[in-house]
Amino acid sequence: xxxxxxxxxxxxxxxxxxxxxxxxxxxxxxxxxxxxxxxxxxxxxxxxxxxxxxxxxxxxxxxxxxxxxxxxxxxxxxxxxxxxxxxxxxxxxxxxxxxxxxxxxxxxxxxxxxxxxxxxxxxxxxxxxxxxxxxxxxxxxxxxxxxxxxxxxxxxxxxxxxxxxxxxxxxxxxxxxxxxxxxxxxxxxxxxxxxxxxxxxxxxxxxxxxxxxxxxxxxxxxxxxxxxxxxxxxxxxxxxxxxxxxxxxxxxxxxxxxxxxxxxxxxxxxxxxxxxxxxxxxxxxxxxxxxxxxxxxxxxxxxxxxxxxxxxxxxxxxxxxxxxxxxxxxxxxxxxxxxxxxxxxxxxxxxxxxxxxxxxxxxxxxxxxxxx
Numbered sequence: 434x435x436x437x438x439x440x441x442x443x444x445x446x447x448x449x450x451x452x453x454x455x456x457x458x459x460x461x462x463x464x465x466x467x468x469x470x471x472x473x474x475x476x477x478x479x480x481x482x483x484x485x486x487x488x489x490x491x492x493x494x495x496x497x498x499x500x501x502x503x504x505x506x507x508x509x510x511x512x513x514x515x516x517x518x519x520x521x522x523x524x525x526x527x528x529x530x531x532x533x534x535x536x537x538x539x540x541x542x543x544x545x546x547x548x549x550x551x552x553x554x555x556x557x558x559x560x561x562x563x564x565x566x567x568x569x570x571x572x573x574x575x576x577x578x579x580x581x582x583x584x585x586x587x588x589x590x591x592x593x594x595x596x597x598x599x600x601x602x603x604x605x606x607x608x609x610x611x612x613x614x615x616x617x618x619x620x621x622x623x624x625x626x627x628x629x630x631x632x633x634x635x636x637x638x639x640x641x642x643x644x645x646x647x648x649x650x651x652x653x654x655x656x657x658x659x660x661x662x663x664x665x666x667x668x669x670x671x672x673x674x675x676x677x678x679x680x681x682x683x684x685x686x687x688x689x690x691x692x693x694x695x696x697x698x699x700x701x702x703x704x705x706x707x708x709x710x711x712x713x714x715x716x717x718x719x720x721x722x723x724x725x726x727x728x729x730x731x732x733x734x735x736x737x738x739x740x741x742x743x744x745x746x747x748x749x750x751x752x753x754x755x756x757x758x759x760x761x762x763x764x765x766x767x768x769x770x771x772x773x774x775x776x777x778x779x780x781x782x783x784x785x786x787x788x789x790x791x792x793x794x795x796x797x798x799x800x801x802x803x804x805x
Contacts, residue, residue, distance in 0.1 A: 442554025446739025521745025
């Protein structure tokens with residue numbers, strides 16, 4: 434397969450140094466898949482020297498990156514030839530163009546078959562918006578890049594995945610007060626449908642099992658603690674089940690994420706951002722991967738931000754980036770092989786939250802009335 438395309442991210446953040454650290458750990462018992470960084474090789478060399486990393490950096494094109502990868506960090510220059518001059522921990526709008534160009538080029542490489550997937554380093558949206566960046570966020574920009582100009586982009590869905598838990602927030606970066614106005618039956622159904630499609634087509638789960646967390650405490654107590662669970666979420670679940678999707682809910686969010694409950698589903702959907710991300714960042718803080726579902730190409734990202742406060746200090750851990758690279762490679766390999774599902778009833782469920790481990794005897798969905 435072609436190598437993975439890794440974006441620069443905000444060059445003042447920890448993304449570039451994580452790329453260096455990931456490359457340093459490329460060998461061993463679990464070697465990393467080949468990747469190339471889209472950026473400025475001179476900047477990366479200066480950063481490596483600053484961090485006291487003795488890492489050879491090679492300017493390449495995507496076609497030679499895999500060959501170079503074992504002996505040097507491959508860097509594909511920005512198409513415009515732009516150079517980066519960033520001070521770690523000091524975000525600057527002067528580098529916004531390079532950040533955006535790195536993302537655009539990485540997507541183009543995948544669309545042209547020169548890279549197998551896009552892995553994105555963290556960006557700082559506030560830096561980009563000051564230069565006229567019009568997209569709500571990183572993911573929406575990627576969706577827009579996936580279609581020709583003027584075409585309606587696909588709706589992307591954010592899933593945070595780890596080997597122990599996978600979650601999808603139905604509403605994402607909005608104030609809590611705005612959630613009830615956005616949380617509709619259609620939104621829940623569309624989100625769940627996209628999740629199921631990608632779990633089948635890319636993750637190899639023939640019969641994905643979903644759960645939906647309630648919005649209100651105790652999932653609304655039949656309407657006595659808010660009406661949204663009864664009037665919005667429950668009808669959405671009923672329609673999804675009628676369409677053949679294995680989903681349960683709404684279930685009380687406070688009992689949905691302990692170990693026994695997690696055995697009964699592959700992905701948990703939650704009405705709000707924090708309902709989904711608090712448990713996974715508690716359980717798998719360093720290993721979580723942001724996976725964008727619904728795009729025509731594979732995109733993963735570390736589940737953290739730019740961390741300007743520690744940039745350039747050499748203390749940032751590359752675990753999440755490494756996990757993102759590994760997952761992107763697995764998903765892209767599934768697509769390249771054209772065999773993305775496994776027979777129903779198999780003993781091993783690939784890519785589930787207990788990926789690669791035997792299916793627990795008697796594993797089943799739990800019913801809403803179960804005490805978890």
